[in-house]
Structure formats: C-alpha cells, structure tokens
Amino acid sequence: MSAQFLYTITLIFFGAGALGAALLYTQGRYAHYWAHGFVMIASVSALLTGVSVLKQGVPVQFNLLPLKGITIPFLVSIDAFSAVFMMLIAVLTFCASWYGLAYMKHYEGRYSLARFGVWYAIFTASLVGVVSTQSIFTFLWWWEVMSLSSYFLVTYDYRDEKNMHAGTLYLVMTQIGTACIAAAMLLMALSTGALDFASIGSVSANLTGWFPHLVFALFLIGFGIKAGIIPLHVWLPEAHPAAPSHVSALMSGVMIKLAIYMLVRVMFEILPFFHLWWGIIIVIIGAVSALLGVLYALTEHDMKRLLAYHSVENIGIILLGVGSAVMFKSMGFDALALLALVAGVFHTVNHALFKSLLFLGSGAVFFKTHTRDIEKYGGLIKHMPWTAALFxxxxxxxxxxxxxxxFASEWLTFQTMFAGVAVGLGMKVQFLWIGATVALALTSGLAAACFVKAFGVTFLGKPRTKEAKSATEVPFTMIGPMLVLAVLCLMFGVFASSSVIPYLSAVLQNFALATSITSWPTLASMPTPWAFELSNLWAFVILLALGVLTVLFVRVWGGKRKVTRNIPWDCGVDLTPRMEISASSFSRSLITMFKGILRPTKQTEIAYHDSEMRYFVSSHTVNLHLHDVYAVYLYRPISRFVLWGSGRVKRIQSGVLNAYILYIVIAVIILLVVALR
Amino acid sequence: MTTRILLTILQILMAPVIAPLCVGIIRKGKAFMQNRKGASIFQPYRDIAKLMHKDEVIAHEASWIFRAAPYIVFVATLSAAAAVPIISGVGTLWPLGDIVMVVYLLALATFFLALAGLDVGTAFGGTGASREMTMAALAEGGMMTVVLSVVTVAHSANITDITSIISQANFFTIAPLFLAFAAFIIVLLCENARYPFDNPATHLELTMIHEAMILEYSGKRLALMEWAASIKLFLFIALAINLFFPWGIATTLTFSALLVGIAVFAIKALVMLFVITFVESWMPKLRFFRLPDLLFTAIVMAAISILITVL
Structure with missing residues (x-):
C-alpha cells in the first residue's frame, strides 16, 4: 500500500473517531470507546505510513484535497525526518489511547466522555498533521488545531478553578507563540516568494542584514514557548497537571517535541545560515533550561508538576545537542554537527518514551489514590507492584x-561537548562547552536525586495516608501500554549504538547536512582523531551476567541462611509514617544549597493554647514556597504594560454614537487617500 | 589472545580481591596516627567472610528493592571497576572502557543505594538517602569536569587510551592535570564517604551519610554493601593513579612488564592510601552545608585545568 493511501486513511480514521464521538454525544461511554478505538486504529495506520515512507526512501508529496477552486492547496509532504517523528507519535498515541480506555473511568459520570473523545481525536490527528506537511499554510493550520484542541483537553476538568486558570495561561502563551511563528513564516514567504519550507530555504540565503536575525528571533520565541524553554516555560507546570494523565503524556512526550522538530527544520532547512551566534544562543538557553528545570523539579511535591519541570530540563538537554550542531556547522565541522544533531534528536525520541511512561505511571497512582501530592503516597510498591516496577x-x-x-543520548551529548572542547575551535565556544558540560553533569546528578525522591517517597517506605494504604493495582489496560513503553526504553538503550544511532545519523545526514559522512562515528575528518564507543549493549549483558554470577557466588560461599522479618530499629518508640523523610525534606538540603537561584521562602505559623504566655503550642504550620521570579520580573511587568496600553486605547471608546461615526469617516478618508495615491 | 583473556579475568577479579585490603590499610594507618594498635589489615576480609555466614533480619516494610539493591550496587560497582586499567594499559578485553560509562555505572549504584535507604521507612535511612543524593549530584558535576579535563588532554574518552596516551605524553602537556588531580581527590573523598564529607567509622545520626543508608542491612547483604563500598574506594584510587600518574604501567604484554606494573601500582596505591589516611586523621569533618563549597571548588579547579590545556 502506498504511503499516500495509508496517510489518507489515517486522517479518515481520526476524523471518524472525532465525528463518531460527536454523534454519540449522549452515550458517553460508547463515544469514549469509539474515539479511543479509532485513534488506536489511526495510530497503527500512521505507523505504517511512516514505515512505508522510510522504505520508499524518497519523500512523499501530494495534495490532500485536489479540488478545483481551492487556491491554497492542502499539501502533504513526508520526508524521512518527519516519518521518524510520525512513527514516534504513532507509538505514543497508541499507548496513550490504550491506557485512556480504562483511565477515563475516573471522570465517568462527572464530565462528558464524548466531549473528551472528540477533542482527543482532533488533538492526536493534529500531532500527525504537524509533522506531515512542509507548506506554511497547512502547517499553520495543523499547529493551531493542535494548540486549540489541547486547550480543550487541559480545561476538560473545568469545575476546578485552577484548571481553568491553567488553561487560560496556556492559551495566551500558545497564541503568542503561534503569532510569532506565523509572523516569521509569512515574513519569509513575503521575502522569498515561496510557500514551502524547502523552497524558502533554497532562496533564503540571499537575505542579508538584520532580517534573518529577526526571523530567527521570532521562530525561537514561538517554538521556545511550545517547547517550554526558560523563561517561557511558565505554562508547562500549570497545563500538564491539569489535563488527564494520558493527555499529559502526549503533551509532554510529543507536543513539546514537535517544537524541537520544527526548530531543527528551521535551523537546517528554512534558515540554513548557521550563524555561530544562533548556535551559541540555543546552547545557552539549553544549559539554563536544563539546570533550572531540574532545580525547580526538586522543589515540587505535586507529581505531575515535578514531571512537567523535568520536561523543561530535558528540552534543555536536547537544545544543547541542537545548538551545538548549529555551532559545529557554522565552523564547517560537518561530522561533528551530525554527531551533535543525532544527540539532540535521539534525546528527543528517548525523552518522549520515558516521559510518557512516567506520566502514565503517575496517572496510575492518581487513579487509585485520587491525589497528586507525593507527600500523601508511600509504600505503594506492595500494592501496585507492576506500576512501581515500570515507573x-x-x-x-x-x-x-x-x-x-x-544514558545513551546523554552520553552522546557529553561526547559532543567533549569533542567541542578537545578539538580546539576557539576560546569563545570552548568556554561555552565547558560550561555546558558542567551544567549537563550537574543536571543529570540532580535529576537522579529528584527521581530517588519521586520514586522513593511514592512507592517505598510506609503508606502515609488511608488512600495509599488501600490502593490496589490498576487493570491490565493501563499496565500494558506502560509495559510497551518500558520495553522500548530498554531497547532504545541497549541497541543504541548498533541500530538507533546509525539509523538516525543516516536520516539526519541526508536531511540536515546534505553531505555524506562515511567515517562516523570515528570522525577521522576532524583536526585530531576522536575515538569513542558506546557499549550499552555490553553494559546490559555484563550487568545481567555478573548479577547471576554474584547471586550464585554468595549462595555458594555463605550457604543457605535464614532470613527473618522484624521491625527496624525504632529507638524504643513505635515508628510511624510521620517519622519517614518527606519529599520536601528530602530535597530541602539541595534547595538550601541553591537558594541563591531558587529563592525559597518559609512562612511559619504557630498557634498557642495560651495566647498570652505562649508556652503551649497547639499547632505549628510551615509553608515552603519559592519566590516566583518569572512572574515578578517578567510576566507582571508585561501584563501591567499591556493593561496600561489598553487603558490608554480605551479612551477612544466614549460610547457616543457620533464619535464612532467620526472614526468611520476618518478611516474612509485615510483609505481613500491611500488607495488613490 | 590467551594472555589477553587471562589479563581481563585478572582485571575483573583484582578489584574485589584487593579492595578490602585498602580499607584495612587505611584503618590500620588511622589507628597508628591515633597511637592505637588497631586491627590487622586483613580484618575487612574476615568481616566479609563472617557476614556471609550470618542469618539476616529484614524490616517488615522492605520490598524487593531492599533485597535486590546490594546485588545491583555490587555488580554495577564491580563492572565499573573492571574497566579501570590497573597494571596494564593495553590488552584488556573488557568492553566497558568508556569513562562516562564508568561514572554512570557508579551513579547507578548510588541510585539504588539511596532507594534501599528509603525502602525501610525509617528516619535514618531517608535522611541518609537525601544527604547521599545531595552530595552525589554535586560530586557528579565535579567528576565530569575532571573527566573532561583528562579527555581534553588525551583526545579520547576511553580509559585505557587515556592511560596509555598520558603515560607517553611529555610533562608540559599534562602539567595542567595537577589541578584536575586536586579536584579529583575532593571527589574521591566525597564519593567514598571519607573525611571531611562523612565519617566512615561512626553511627551518629548527625554525621553519617553512607552508613545511614545501610543501617538496616545484615548478613550477606551487608557483606555485599561493605564489599561494594571498598571496591568503589579501590576504583577511585586506581583511577587517581592511572589517569594522572600512569608512568610505569605495562605498555606491552610481556611478563616482566606486567610484573613491573604490579610493583609500581602497589607503591603508588600505598602512597594514595597514606594520603587518604593523613587527610582523615588531620582534617575535621565539615558541616554539611559547607560541603558544596568544597565540591564547587573541585569543579572550578577542574575547569581551570581544562582552560589551561586548551589555551
């Protein structure tokens, strides 16, 4: 079957899902199964589309709506790079929909499942749509459909005031982003006269002066908002927790990755200038986002907000790769540029896999405990063994x-930086890469600390609440998709060097660099040879083999010994869950160490039994917060300025009819003057 | 080929076999400094053997994480240790030679060590895990910066390559590495729960980090945890020696070269152990919130060493 046919039926399946759910509006449960079922079928067919494009080896291009009278054609164009992303989207959408079948029971009876089904099918269709076009109008259409449909999914649980607030923030931010992207694309179209990415790129090299820099800035802001780079990340920790968990998985796993996908297209296809400074800016943004993202994650004890901040962190790591690629390219090191780009794109794929897995896992816990506060979990590994193991x-x-x-992609990113520092490309960039290496190392160490906290406080120790004590394992419908993602996480790690990295580098070198680099990964083309090899497969084999040997060895040496269960050392009092370390205190020392950046605040409230003497405390409350620097120094001044400006403009709204007629007359006169000139 | 296979097996076995001796020597040295007689340097072996034959008591709350963690920690540490060249800079067949891989295998061990601390649900274990992860996160920054400085000099990320390149480089090429070495010593002390970061000989709640996490272990699993800790110490000593002062390491696979390698390594290891003993006996333990200063100092020193190299 041709890719064109497969793609068309993919969209038909998505459409059938949305339309059917809308028609079954009164039958919530059937609409829900209908929509999720069709999305699953559509994602299988999207996967096949990707496979068939990659098999053909040439980009697929056709007009989806070949009707007469439509002047702007609805162009579909899928090359190898988009096919890779389409397959990723397909796998994640399949898992999320499978999971959603059972998960949405949580909302049954309270909210309309049909409404969810309609928006869910539209949202997933738009994800596939965004990667399958290269015409700016079709792209902007899908991009806006994606933004709007995800808004309705974020505000699905609309009775919660906080979700509506999160939705509004998301909508405002994403519209600013779309405005920047649209402006940038239209400016490019205007100045080059072309309407699709490749033709814009082929003539955009003629542009000079400040114009390309302006377009780059607009693209960076537009896609940066969607990707969640700091300081444009504010919507992410609000919107991700608000949506149902499998939608959060898709938003964090796929939607923000599409911004990275487009940024790669912008840097290597639409604006192939490769200014050194553009790369430097992207790397700086990446390092800052990575480090600050993980620091903010440490302060969180709402599970989904914590995961959302880790998305900011990982976007930062991805940008280290993408930015380094631009820098290498600008200096003429194609092989290294490829290495860096593969690192970035590989981390994009990996983050999509494990972040979706984590969001689905947190959703499973939420499904049983009805709270997102990890301080209220504890000991869940005994009641939810599968969820715990997969998380x-x-x-x-x-x-x-x-x-x-x-590890595979972080390793590759490390090697990129090492190569950048070691081969000696000039002081400025070497400084940058040294800093980026330190930032990346600290980031991954802090991420480990944060996930020891997240996993340990949630699943280990004693249950802290009644809900955690009485939780049970989720049904297989929710375990299955997590299992698929967990296996993929392992496979992409173990087979990274033998299959994934060579494959990605083949795709990316045709797409982005248009040069064939045969000597990868030894990179003999460099000023000094640079040798490395990733031995993840060996690590896996050796860990397993040595593990078995160690178990046997210990058993043989020590013989069979009795293992008894008893209470741990309790200093003579009964141990209660209140004595366990909490999520806040786990990360408190790190927060104190980074207090210059995080600016924690502490409010203590003490109530006394005897308010005059103040000897007997009745309650003691401590509130730990962060000083919200982004709101205070960035967003509030902007919003104050906008309000001030609109207040000024409001003055012409007098409410007097005569005044409005005067405005119309003035407008007509101006138009006439302009037109007749 | 036979020589290479034998060398690889030797490489795997050397760390677990020699490591407890290092701990014994440090303890003996400290006893000497404190005017005590101290236990025999072979006491750690006896401890491990004794614990291997003991029954175990496990907390009610403990899950499979607690039971599996000692094995994971031991295996991850061992497979990292086998990658570090000890007596020969050539010829080993161990496939995990990448230095970033070694660092992250150790991080894997730390991760599960901290989870095991949280698993029993006591205040001790949790506090220990929190402190350990705090230190480990900052130490990882220091460690990777040190790694970058040696990689910058050697133009390779493979430990065996680094060792052979540095052992043949002239003095001025590797001179900046002395700063990185100082940074590495700080990381070594931190990662191995030594003074001024942690007190390996105490069970006081105010001071301990590493011991707090393994407090609930007994029997075979405690033996594995203690053993893994000593292997980690050995690994860091071997790294310190062969990344920064690899002179004398065997560069050909002849019997005499290997013998020289063993002798040279033994002498250098004794010097390193003496340095650690001296630091432990002479420095006070720092307050917990002073420790980041030390680790950031390590990062800065390693970064300066890189800058001197690339300038």
Missing part, C-alpha cells in the same frame, strides 16, 4: 543511568 524503569531512564535509553 522505576522510567525513573532510571530519565536519570540517565545505563543501560537505559536516557
């Missing part, structure tokens, strides 16, 4: 530990 896989992967996929 652990995600936690190890995101902490960048071998042999999982997170």
């Amino acid at each position: 652990l896989v995600g936690a190890v992967a995101i902490s960048g530990l071998p042999p999982f996929n997170g």
Whole structure:
C-alpha cells in the first residue's frame, strides 16, 4: 500500500473517531470507546505510513484535497525526518489511547466522555498533521488545531478553578507563540516568494542584514514557548497537571517535541545560515533550561508538576545537542554537527518514551489514590507492584543511568561537548562547552536525586495516608501500554549504538547536512582523531551476567541462611509514617544549597493554647514556597504594560454614537487617500 | 589472545580481591596516627567472610528493592571497576572502557543505594538517602569536569587510551592535570564517604551519610554493601593513579612488564592510601552545608585545568 493511501486513511480514521464521538454525544461511554478505538486504529495506520515512507526512501508529496477552486492547496509532504517523528507519535498515541480506555473511568459520570473523545481525536490527528506537511499554510493550520484542541483537553476538568486558570495561561502563551511563528513564516514567504519550507530555504540565503536575525528571533520565541524553554516555560507546570494523565503524556512526550522538530527544520532547512551566534544562543538557553528545570523539579511535591519541570530540563538537554550542531556547522565541522544533531534528536525520541511512561505511571497512582501530592503516597510498591516496577524503569531512564535509553543520548551529548572542547575551535565556544558540560553533569546528578525522591517517597517506605494504604493495582489496560513503553526504553538503550544511532545519523545526514559522512562515528575528518564507543549493549549483558554470577557466588560461599522479618530499629518508640523523610525534606538540603537561584521562602505559623504566655503550642504550620521570579520580573511587568496600553486605547471608546461615526469617516478618508495615491 | 583473556579475568577479579585490603590499610594507618594498635589489615576480609555466614533480619516494610539493591550496587560497582586499567594499559578485553560509562555505572549504584535507604521507612535511612543524593549530584558535576579535563588532554574518552596516551605524553602537556588531580581527590573523598564529607567509622545520626543508608542491612547483604563500598574506594584510587600518574604501567604484554606494573601500582596505591589516611586523621569533618563549597571548588579547579590545556 502506498504511503499516500495509508496517510489518507489515517486522517479518515481520526476524523471518524472525532465525528463518531460527536454523534454519540449522549452515550458517553460508547463515544469514549469509539474515539479511543479509532485513534488506536489511526495510530497503527500512521505507523505504517511512516514505515512505508522510510522504505520508499524518497519523500512523499501530494495534495490532500485536489479540488478545483481551492487556491491554497492542502499539501502533504513526508520526508524521512518527519516519518521518524510520525512513527514516534504513532507509538505514543497508541499507548496513550490504550491506557485512556480504562483511565477515563475516573471522570465517568462527572464530565462528558464524548466531549473528551472528540477533542482527543482532533488533538492526536493534529500531532500527525504537524509533522506531515512542509507548506506554511497547512502547517499553520495543523499547529493551531493542535494548540486549540489541547486547550480543550487541559480545561476538560473545568469545575476546578485552577484548571481553568491553567488553561487560560496556556492559551495566551500558545497564541503568542503561534503569532510569532506565523509572523516569521509569512515574513519569509513575503521575502522569498515561496510557500514551502524547502523552497524558502533554497532562496533564503540571499537575505542579508538584520532580517534573518529577526526571523530567527521570532521562530525561537514561538517554538521556545511550545517547547517550554526558560523563561517561557511558565505554562508547562500549570497545563500538564491539569489535563488527564494520558493527555499529559502526549503533551509532554510529543507536543513539546514537535517544537524541537520544527526548530531543527528551521535551523537546517528554512534558515540554513548557521550563524555561530544562533548556535551559541540555543546552547545557552539549553544549559539554563536544563539546570533550572531540574532545580525547580526538586522543589515540587505535586507529581505531575515535578514531571512537567523535568520536561523543561530535558528540552534543555536536547537544545544543547541542537545548538551545538548549529555551532559545529557554522565552523564547517560537518561530522561533528551530525554527531551533535543525532544527540539532540535521539534525546528527543528517548525523552518522549520515558516521559510518557512516567506520566502514565503517575496517572496510575492518581487513579487509585485520587491525589497528586507525593507527600500523601508511600509504600505503594506492595500494592501496585507492576506500576512501581515500570515507573522505576522510567525513573532510571530519565536519570540517565545505563543501560537505559536516557544514558545513551546523554552520553552522546557529553561526547559532543567533549569533542567541542578537545578539538580546539576557539576560546569563545570552548568556554561555552565547558560550561555546558558542567551544567549537563550537574543536571543529570540532580535529576537522579529528584527521581530517588519521586520514586522513593511514592512507592517505598510506609503508606502515609488511608488512600495509599488501600490502593490496589490498576487493570491490565493501563499496565500494558506502560509495559510497551518500558520495553522500548530498554531497547532504545541497549541497541543504541548498533541500530538507533546509525539509523538516525543516516536520516539526519541526508536531511540536515546534505553531505555524506562515511567515517562516523570515528570522525577521522576532524583536526585530531576522536575515538569513542558506546557499549550499552555490553553494559546490559555484563550487568545481567555478573548479577547471576554474584547471586550464585554468595549462595555458594555463605550457604543457605535464614532470613527473618522484624521491625527496624525504632529507638524504643513505635515508628510511624510521620517519622519517614518527606519529599520536601528530602530535597530541602539541595534547595538550601541553591537558594541563591531558587529563592525559597518559609512562612511559619504557630498557634498557642495560651495566647498570652505562649508556652503551649497547639499547632505549628510551615509553608515552603519559592519566590516566583518569572512572574515578578517578567510576566507582571508585561501584563501591567499591556493593561496600561489598553487603558490608554480605551479612551477612544466614549460610547457616543457620533464619535464612532467620526472614526468611520476618518478611516474612509485615510483609505481613500491611500488607495488613490 | 590467551594472555589477553587471562589479563581481563585478572582485571575483573583484582578489584574485589584487593579492595578490602585498602580499607584495612587505611584503618590500620588511622589507628597508628591515633597511637592505637588497631586491627590487622586483613580484618575487612574476615568481616566479609563472617557476614556471609550470618542469618539476616529484614524490616517488615522492605520490598524487593531492599533485597535486590546490594546485588545491583555490587555488580554495577564491580563492572565499573573492571574497566579501570590497573597494571596494564593495553590488552584488556573488557568492553566497558568508556569513562562516562564508568561514572554512570557508579551513579547507578548510588541510585539504588539511596532507594534501599528509603525502602525501610525509617528516619535514618531517608535522611541518609537525601544527604547521599545531595552530595552525589554535586560530586557528579565535579567528576565530569575532571573527566573532561583528562579527555581534553588525551583526545579520547576511553580509559585505557587515556592511560596509555598520558603515560607517553611529555610533562608540559599534562602539567595542567595537577589541578584536575586536586579536584579529583575532593571527589574521591566525597564519593567514598571519607573525611571531611562523612565519617566512615561512626553511627551518629548527625554525621553519617553512607552508613545511614545501610543501617538496616545484615548478613550477606551487608557483606555485599561493605564489599561494594571498598571496591568503589579501590576504583577511585586506581583511577587517581592511572589517569594522572600512569608512568610505569605495562605498555606491552610481556611478563616482566606486567610484573613491573604490579610493583609500581602497589607503591603508588600505598602512597594514595597514606594520603587518604593523613587527610582523615588531620582534617575535621565539615558541616554539611559547607560541603558544596568544597565540591564547587573541585569543579572550578577542574575547569581551570581544562582552560589551561586548551589555551
């Protein structure tokens, strides 16, 4: 079957899902199964589309709506780079929909499942749509559909005031982003006369002066908002927790990755200038986002906000790779540029896998305990063994530990920086890469600390609340998709060097660099040879083999010994869950160490039984918060300025009819003057 | 080929076999400094053997994480240790030679060590895990900066390559590495729970980090944890020696070269152990919130060493 046919039926399946759910509006449960079922079928067909494009080896291009009278054609264009992303989207959408079948029971009876189904099908269709076009109008259409449909998914639980607030913030931010992107694309179209990415790129080299820099800035802000770079990340920790968990998985796993996908297209296709400074800016943004993202994650004890801040962190790590690629390219090191770009894109794929897994895992816990506050969990590993084990896989992967996929791409990013420093490309960039290496190392260490906290406080120790004590394992419908993602996390780690990295480098070198680099990964083309090899597969094999040997060895040496269960050392009093370390106190020392950046605040309230003498305390409350620097120094001044400006403009709204007629007359005169001139 | 296979097996076995001796020597040295007689330097072996034959008591709350962690910690540390060249800079067949891999295998061990501390649900374990992860996160920054400085000099990220390149480089090429070495010593002390970061000989709640996490272990699992800790110490000593002062390491696979390698390594290891003993006996333990200063100093020193190299 041709890719064109497969793609068309993919969209038809998505459409059938949305339309059917809308028609079944009164039958909530059937609409829900209908929508999720069709999205699953559509994602299988999207996966096949990706496979068939990659098999053909040439980009697929056609007009989706070949009707007469439509002047702007609805162009579909899928090349190898978009096919890779389409397959990723397909796998994640499939897992999320499978999970959603059971998860949405949580909302049954309180909210309309049909409404959710409609927006869910539209949202997932738009994800596929965004990566399958290169015409700016079709792209902007899908991009805006994606933004709007995700707004309705974020505000699905609309009775919660906080969710509506999160939705509004998200909508405002994402519209600013779309405005920047649209402006940038239209400016490019205007100045080059072309309407698709490749033709814009082929003539954009003629542009000179400040114009390309302006377009770059607009693109960076626009896609930066969607990706969640600091300081444009404010919507992320609000919007991700508000949506149902499998939607958070898709938003964090796929939607923000599409901004990275587009940024790569912008840097290597639409604006192939490769200014050194553009790369430097991206790397700086990446390092700052990575480090600050993980520091903010440490302060969180709302599970989904914590995961959302880790998305900011990982976007930072990805940008280190992408920015370094631009820098290498600008200096003419194609092989190194490829290495850096593969590092960035590989981390994008990996983060999509383990972050979706973690969001689904946190959703499973939420499903049973009805709270997102990790201080209220504890000891869940005994009641939810599968969820715990799969969440652990995600936690190890995101902490960048071998042999999982997170390590593979962080390793590649490290090698990129090492190469950049070692081959000697000039003081300025070497300084930058040294700083970025330190930032990346600290980031991955802090991420490990944060996930020891997240996993340990949630699943280990004693249950802290009644809900945690009585939780049970979630049904297989929710375990299955997590299992698929966990296996993929392991596979992408173990087979990173033998299959994934060579494959990605083949795709990216045709797409982004248009040069064939045969000597990768030894990189003999460099000023000084640079040798390295990733041995993740070996790490996996050796850890397993040595593990078995150690167990046997210990058993043989010590013989069979009795293992008894008893209470741990309790200093003579009964141990209660209140004596366990809490999530806040776990990260308190790190927060104190980084207090210059995080600016924690502490409010203590003490109530006394005897208010005059103040000897007997009746209650003691401590509130730990962070000083919200972004709101105080960035967003509030902007919003104050906008309000001030609109207040000024409001003055012409007098409410007197005569005045409005005068405005119309003035406008007509101006138009006439302009037109007749 | 036979020589290379034998060398690889030797490489795997050397760390677990020699490591407890290092701990014994440090303890003996400290006893000497304190005017005590101290236990025999072979006491750590006897401890491990004794614990291997003991029954175990496990907390009610402990899950499979607690039971599996000692094995994971031991295996991860061991597979990292086998990657560090000890007596020969050539010829080993161990496939985990990448230095970033070694650092992250140790991080994997730390991760599970901290989880085991949290698993029993006591205040001790949790506090220990929190402190350990705090220190480990900052130490990882220091460690990777040190790694970058040696990689910058050697133009390779493979430990065996680094060792052979540095052992043949002239003095002025590797001179900046002395700063990185100082940074590495700080990281070594931190990662191995030594003074001024942690007191390996105490069970006081105010001071301990590492011991707090393994407080609930007994029997075989305690033996594995203690053993893994000593292997980690050995690994860091071997790294300190062969990344920064690899002179004398065997560069050909002849019997005499290997013998010289063993002798040279033994002498250098004794010097390193003496340095650690001296630091432990002479420095006070720092307050917990002073420790980041030390680790940031390590990062800065390593960064300066890189800058001197690339300028």
